[in-house]
Amino acid sequence: MSDAILEALFETIEDRKARLPEDSYTASLFTHEKGENAVLEKLGEETTELILAAKDEDETEIAHESADLVYHLLVLLAMQDMELADLLAELETRRE
């Protein structure tokens, strides 16, 4: 996954956060009655689904569930008023 794809996805998430379109799943996370707990629960569910896919050694499902997990992680960053750059900078500091 390139930075460009992550950046485009994060821009879309920030757009949904700003405009809150009615037909948007992303917007529904920002307006959920459970607040931030809604996306935190999704992160837990997607992590469990990823673990099960890994246990099954199912590469298609591993990719699918990983994408679900990364998407919800980016929604959490946006919800915390953070930037994708915060995550990328943290990863960059770990490179040797």
Ligand SMILES: N=c1c2ncn([C@@H]3O[C@H](COP(=O)(O)OP(=O)(O)OP(=O)(O)O)[C@@H](O)[C@H]3O)c2ncn1[C@@H]1O[C@H](COP(=O)(O)O)[C@@H](O)[C@H]1O
């Ligand atoms: N990348 C995603 C993305 N990944 C996952 N999801 C949603 O996250 C939810 C995942 O929850 P579940 O695992 O419970 O879903 P499910 O339907 O039971 O099962 P699977 O998705 O696991 O098959 C589903 O409703 C997915 O549609 C996403 N929804 C949106 N995006 C991106 O966000 C953009 C904007 O979407 P809207 O906010 O809907 O306009 C889209 O164009 C995409 O680029």
